[in-house]
Amino acid sequence: MTLTLEHIALGLGIVGFACFAWPIIQRMNGKAEPEAPGSGKSLRSPLWWVGFILTIAAIFLQRIASQQMGG
Structure with missing residues (x-):
């Protein structure tokens, strides 16, 4: 099985x-405290930024893969 851009994007x-x-x-399971309303701590979280960048990279790679398939 070969690893394609679609697999990497997925x-x-x-x-x-x-x-x-x-x-x-984690918050739903009670293992983490909920943040105060309006604090914006989740936007400053490194994990949030990693998720954001990985999602953007996945969208970008999927677009490249679809252009290669289309010709």
Whole structure:
């Protein structure tokens, strides 16, 4: 099985989504304290930025892969 850009984009998308979802899951399970309303701490979180960058990279790679498939 060969690893294509589509596979890489899918993997990056999954990891990026997991970075976004992890703090939410931790709060729902009671393992992390909820942040104060309006604090914006989640936007300053390194995990949030990693998720954002990985998601953008996945979208970019998926666009490249679809252009290569189309000709």
